[in-house]
Amino acid sequence: MNKRWRNRGLYVLLAVVVIAIATAFLDRPDSESTSRSLRYSELIEEIQDNQVSRILISSDRSTAQVIENDGQRAEVNLVPDKNFIKQLLDHKVDIAVQPSRQTGGWQQNLVGFIFPILLLGGLFLLVRRAQNGGNNPAMNFGKSKARVQMEPETQVTFSDVAGVEGAKIELEEVVDFLKNPDRFTSLGAKIPKGILLAGSPGTGKTLLAKAVAGEARVPFFSIAGSEFVEMFVGVGASRVRDLFEQARKSSPCIVFIDEIDAVGRQRSGGLGGGNDEREQTLNQLLTEMDGFENKAEIIILAATNRPDVLDAALLRPGRFDRQVTVDYPDASGRRQIIEVHARGKTLAKDVDLDKIARRTPGFTGADLANLLNEAAILAARNEFTEISMDVINEAIERVMAGPEKKNRVMSEKHKLLVAYHEAGHAIVGALMPDYDSVEKVSIVPRGNAGGLTFFTPSQERMESGLYSRSYLQNQMAVALGGRVAEEIVYGEDEVTTGASSDLQTVARLARQMVTNFGMSERVGPIALGRSQGGMFLGRGMGSNERDFSEDTAEVIDEEVSKLVSLAHKRATAILQDNIAVLKELASMLIENETVNTQEIQELLVRYDVRAAEYL
Numbered sequence: 146m147n148k149r150w151r152n153r154g155l156y157v158l159l160a161v162v163v164i165a166i167a168t169a170f171l172d173r174p175d176s177e178s179t180s181r182s183l184r185y186s187e188l189i190e191e192i193q194d195n196q197v198s199r200i201l202i203s204s205d206r207s208t209a210q211v212i213e214n215d216g217q218r219a220e221v222n223l224v225p226d227k228n229f230i231k232q233l234l235d236h237k238v239d240i241a242v243q244p245s246r247q248t249g250g251w252q253q254n255l256v257g258f259i260f261p262i263l264l265l266g267g268l269f270l271l272v273r274r275a276q277n278g279g280n281n282p283a284m285n286f287g288k289s290k291a292r293v294q295m296e297p298e299t300q301v302t303f304s305d306v307a308g309v310e311g312a313k314i315e316l317e318e319v320v321d322f323l324k325n326p327d328r329f330t331s332l333g334a335k336i337p338k339g340i341l342l343a344g345s346p347g348t349g350k351t352l353l354a355k356a357v358a359g360e361a362r363v364p365f366f367s368i369a370g371s372e373f374v375e376m377f378v379g380v381g382a383s384r385v386r387d388l389f390e391q392a393r394k395s396s397p398c399i400v401f402i403d404e405i406d407a408v409g410r411q412r413s414g415g416l417g418g419g420n421d422e423r424e425q426t427l428n429q430l431l432t433e434m435d436g437f438e439n440k441a442e443i444i445i446l447a448a449t450n451r452p453d454v455l456d457a458a459l460l461r462p463g464r465f466d467r468q469v470t471v472d473y474p475d476a477s478g479r480r481q482i483i484e485v486h487a488r489g490k491t492l493a494k495d496v497d498l499d500k501i502a503r504r505t506p507g508f509t510g511a512d513l514a515n516l517l518n519e520a521a522i523l524a525a526r527n528e529f530t531e532i533s534m535d536v537i538n539e540a541i542e543r544v545m546a547g548p549e550k551k552n553r554v555m556s557e558k559h560k561l562l563v564a565y566h567e568a569g570h571a572i573v574g575a576l577m578p579d580y581d582s583v584e585k586v587s588i589v590p591r592g593n594a595g596g597l598t599f600f601t602p603s604q605e606r607m608e609s610g611l612y613s614r615s616y617l618q619n620q621m622a623v624a625l626g627g628r629v630a631e632e633i634v635y636g637e638d639e640v641t642t643g644a645s646s647d648l649q650t651v652a653r654l655a656r657q658m659v660t661n662f663g664m665s666e667r668v669g670p671i672a673l674g675r676s677q678g679g680m681f682l683g684r685g686m687g688s689n690e691r692d693f694s695e696d697t698a699e700v701i702d703e704e705v706s707k708l709v710s711l712a713h714k715r716a717t718a719i720l721q722d723n724i725a726v727l728k729e730l731a732s733m734l735i736e737n738e739t740v741n742t743q744e745i746q747e748l749l750v751r752y753d754v755r756a757a758e759y760l
């Protein structure tokens with residue numbers, strides 16, 4: 146036989162062996178082969194006597210392997226029983242479902258002939274290693290422990306984290322829990338097991354988690370969600386087990402899971418099959434979380450910038466039922482972060498930290514750390530003895546010009562435009578007679594938005610959930626306020642695409658008023674079109690099924706555009722009458738980035754304007 150071919154044959158064989166061993170190990174943690182068989186009723190008895198530690202259910206739910214407390218194994222034929230899983234959970238049995246689509250028989254047969262091939266494969270490996278000292282990546286299995294990082298003492302404290310006061314306050318509680326669990330448990334307080342840190346990359350989520358561990362002086366275990374999701378089915382789940390096994394040995398401790406969305410995305414609900422590996426990993430994580438007691442022994446902090454995509458099962462009470470938002474820092478937060486990172490750096494006298502903070506909207510904590518480091522490098526390269534303001538300005542420009550930050554970090558011109566746009570929303574909102582009050586206006590970018598205006602709905606409206614026709618009309622005018630401000634200040638030719646999501650809101654509202662809420666006289670109180678948000682279709686209007694005539698469609702379109710143009714006229718009237726207030730609010734925003742409800746009220750008083758009926 147040709148030598149090359151023989152080698153290839155061995156490769157194939159080896160691959161089969163490796164996968165087979167892996168499957169065998171993962172599915173049956175102890176390599177001992179199956180012996181006894183139990184009857185279902187015996188199994189139930191054992192479960193109720195707490196004699197079962199673990200159960201591995203076949204993927205078709207027909208059989209299971211049972212591992213008893215003393216390590217003995219047994220095989221059971223299952224019968225359909227609605228209470229089975231509940232009993233397992235009640236008695237804290239570790240449940241796993243056989244990952245592969247293969248039946249148990251396949252694996253049993255395989256185990257039978259693994260041994261001889263193993264020898265062969267082992268030999269082959271030895272030869273290969275001798276040949277090129279190579280490392281076969283497929284053999285890195287089982288070494289999953291290496292992926293978990295452990296720091297016995299992080300040395301990070303809350304004083305190293307700045308500009309995220311809200312998050313710090315919430316996490317201080319966790320430190321208390323870890324330090325004095327008894328004080329809390331003796332009063333019957335439920336200690337949180339899982340806390341979700343939600344925020345964009347670089348805002349300091351990892352740093353916060355380390356600070357919690359550092360403050361409480363407990364070990365810090367960390368792993369990234371992406372590490373769990375690997376090629377081989379079952380590896381993720383075994384890594385989760387490993388992680389918690391290690392953590393349990395050093396409890397109390399913090400377990401930090403970065404990028405939890407990599408494992409915790411919503412399950413696919415059966416359409417087109419899910420990702421088996423991810424689901425199993427997720428299930429294992431849930432099992433582990435449900436397994437520990439209310440004793441503050443392990444607190445899991447998980448980070449994500451997409452809390453919206455997480456599976457509901459993860460967010461249930463007793464799991465990640467607390468969410469802490471880690472926002473982009475505002476100007477004063479940035480100043481504090483700069484102070485933290487200026488520690489130990491030699492700054493020249495002319496360095497104005499406030500000015501740096503004002504020049505860096507959209508920077509995260511990581512960007513600011515990077516900025517100061519960049520400045521130190523620049524200064525060193527120029528052989529300066531201290532870091533001057535000039536150097537820092539140069540570093541700001543460097544960081545801004547960096548490829549990823551282009552969109553997030555605003556130029557002065559863009560900042561002004563966003564300020565007018567948001568001020569437009571806020572002023573229209575504040576001067577509408579029947580509308581929610583403006584809570585806060587901000588030009589700090591968040592997610593996709595360049596700026597945001599927050600409204601607080603009245604208690605009454607929140608409780609009833611009912612919206613009057615005039616309220617909805619006002620809402621359309623408020624949503625158009627941003628765009629209208631741009632038109633007034635920059636002229637109609639200069640308006641930007643920044644208002645596209647506002648325009649969508651307006652169009653959706655107007656169409657709903659006409660077709661769902663019966664708020665158009667011409668169309669009348671008829672619900673038209675299949676209801677919104679069908680199960681499988683997109684959320685856009687275009688996907689609505691039509692159940693009305695071409696003529697009706699035309700009337701609807703006319704009514705919708707009438708509502709929109711009325712809203713546009715009202716917003717324009719308000720802003721034209723109050724252009725001075727608009728300009729003042731925009732400049733307040735440029736100055737401070739956020740303006741709160743009280744400052745807006747003061748502004749309105751200063752200009753002596755009040756809510757009024759426009760048109």
Ligand code: ADP
Pocket residue numbers: 305306307308309344345346347348349350351352353448482485509510511512514
């Ligand atoms: P995330 O986990 O949110 O992506 P990190 O915690 O990894 O962000 O932040 C990276 C680095 O940026 C930190 O190690 C720290 O030097 C700096 N940093 C980020 N946020 C802050 C903050 N709020 N205060 C001080 N430094 C910060």
Ligand code: ZN
Pocket residue numbers: 566570627628643644647
């Ligand atoms: Zn807007």
